[in-house]
Amino acid sequence: MRKTAELADTAPTEMRGSTARSFEEFYLERHEAVYSALWLVTRDRNEAEEIAQEAFLKLWERWDRVRDLADPGGYLYRTAMNVWRSRGRRTAVALRRAVRTLPADDGIAEVDARDAVVRALAPLTPRQRAALVLTDLLGLTSEDAGRVLGVRASTVRVLAARARAALQEGMER
Known part of the structure; x- marks a missing residue:
């Protein structure tokens, strides 16, 4: 991320002055903590930095409203986690597209794609694999997947999120 001083210099006129300085102070106070939390979640320094950026x-774009919130730090963490989840969903969508875009008559491509999916899913625990396949590939809700697996919907969501994170980490290697 560009330094916040550079952001203040390039900010629209109405954002300069005390607003830009207060965002800079907020950034300096919160960046390290948000980055550290994201590093623990993603287990990847580069990914954590990109998500933090x-x-x-996103906060900078909405700073005129966010600065007046009772807890702008909470809004920052929620935004960061939403960005992280969005990246996980994009990974899952890419996986589904890879499986679905195969021509039906191309047996070699189908075998290669299935092999790629099997290899991508291999490092996951059996429960993570099941949760991911049921929710992301088959499109079941977490409640329906929970009934299938005999666990609560919240457990399915946790397992699927961990599986997505592991898949994303594997794709970056």
Whole structure:
């Protein structure tokens, strides 16, 4: 992320002055903590930094409203986690598209794609695999997947999120 001083210099006229300074102070106070939390979630320093950058950018774009919130730090963390979840969903969508876009008559491509999916899912625990396949590939809700697996819907969501994070980490290697 560009330094916040550079952001203040490039901010629209109405954003300069005390608003830009207060965002800069907020950024300096919160960046390290948000980055550290994201690093623990993603287990990847680069991914954590990219997510933190995107979250701060989203706050910067809405700073005129966010600064007046009772807890702008909470809004920052929620934004960062939403960015992280969105990236996980995009990974799952890419996986579904890879499986669905195969020509029906191309047996070699189908075998290769299935092999790629099997290899991508291999490092996951059996429960993570099941949760991911049921929710992301088959499109079941977490409640329906929970009934299938005999667990609560919240457990399915946790397992699927962990599976997405592991898949994303594997794709970055």
